[in-house]
Amino acid sequence: MTDRRIVFVVFDGFQPLDLTGPHEVFHSAGAYACEVVATRAGPVRSVSGLVMHAAHGVTDLDPAGTDTLVVVGGRGVDRAREDEALVAWVAAAAATARRVASVCSGVFLLAAAGLLDGRRVTTHWAREEQLARENPEVRVDCDPIFVRDGRVWTSAGVTAGMDLALALVEDDLGRDVAHEVARRLVLFLRRPGGQSQFSVALWSRQPATDPVRAAVGAIHADPGARHDIAGLAAHAGLSPRHLQRRFTAEVGVPPAAYVERVRVEAAQRALTGGDEPVEAIARRCGFVTAETLRRTFHRRLGVAPADYRARFRSTTGALAGHADLSEEGTSP
Structure with a gap:
């Protein structure tokens, strides 16, 4: 050779x-x-x-x-x-x-x-x-x-x-x-x-004004809440149309996209931090159903929630999940 x-x-x-x-x-x-x-x-x-x-x-x-x-x-x-x-x-x-x-x-x-x-x-x-x-x-x-x-x-x-x-x-x-x-x-x-599997939290700009900061704070305080544009506008004290424009300009993504990413992060933390069932995590983080969470994870991260948990959880249970990788031929 x-x-x-x-x-x-x-x-x-x-x-x-x-x-x-x-x-x-x-x-x-x-x-x-x-x-x-x-x-x-x-x-x-x-x-x-x-x-x-x-x-x-x-x-x-x-x-x-x-x-x-x-x-x-x-x-x-x-x-x-x-x-x-x-x-x-x-x-x-x-x-x-x-x-x-x-x-x-x-x-x-x-x-x-x-x-x-x-x-x-x-x-x-x-x-x-x-x-x-x-x-x-x-x-x-x-x-x-x-x-x-x-x-x-x-x-x-x-x-x-x-x-x-x-x-x-x-x-x-x-x-x-x-x-x-x-x-x-x-x-x-x-x-x-x-790479989106690993870049949790540092993906957006910080809001520059108090109204947008209030909307962002409400999203992070309870990712699983409804957070439609009308509700976020009420937190911000702006009209929905005005918030939509200001939020996108200051944060870099529209409110709906921001809400989804915060919910994904919340689900990531829940998956890697404990043994709560995927169905319960989906409801608590605002996805309503496990299937919606699964589709969102595949679209944003390229992996299923269960696979994400197995690969990134830093607990003894996670080690058992890593052992399954031998079936894919990637460990001795």
Whole structure:
């Protein structure tokens, strides 16, 4: 089996798991030669203080011959994308590479190298707005765990780099090899759902005025209440039409959409925080029926409520739910 050359790009302030996670996936597949490049060869300090050794600097590693270029993310990417030598090397390597990939905020370095125009990409949900604002020519979609657009692959934050690496292995070597790597590393071959499973609470702007704050406060105080536009308008002391307009402008989503997301969050907390039946959670959180809750979870999170509970509950009972993953072939 011929080795495929994977070149990881790192920089001061990189996220270590963006490198070590995918690196381990490729190593476990047994068909890749992995190298690490930085602006200069030698020690590179990660955002958490872990120091990694870059065997190559951009002045001594020929960018040609790279099969797959992987740019990692981390807080240091904002400074790295101003490093002209590093950006130029990324652009040169990408010009001849069969594939180009980024993990998390590494996508900003790809953008700086001019590699994303007209493409659909993803990144960590917390940097979605920044990426879209700074790169209007790029289609940003931050629900998927990873996105493939032609030869450019981008992934969400941190552990999503391993999902991306597994997909690259499957693309190269087939499902059976990727499946075996996933089993060995105790990973999902294809993780269910999207980033919205993990981005609870930080998805909206804060209201700027007291009337809208009153409406938002009423929703959070009792997610299961009716919360139609007339009732929310009464809390705000505005007409329904005026509230609809003000709420959407200040918060970024219409009242009905906000209510639904708060209810989903309340259901998520209930599912992971205890053993209350799904039917009872649905009624208490304003979904009325378990079927309505199930349909909403599938639409927003990509998983059923029971599956969400099994995967994210931090109790002893949740461990039994994780054991069921062996039936999907993702654990030994």
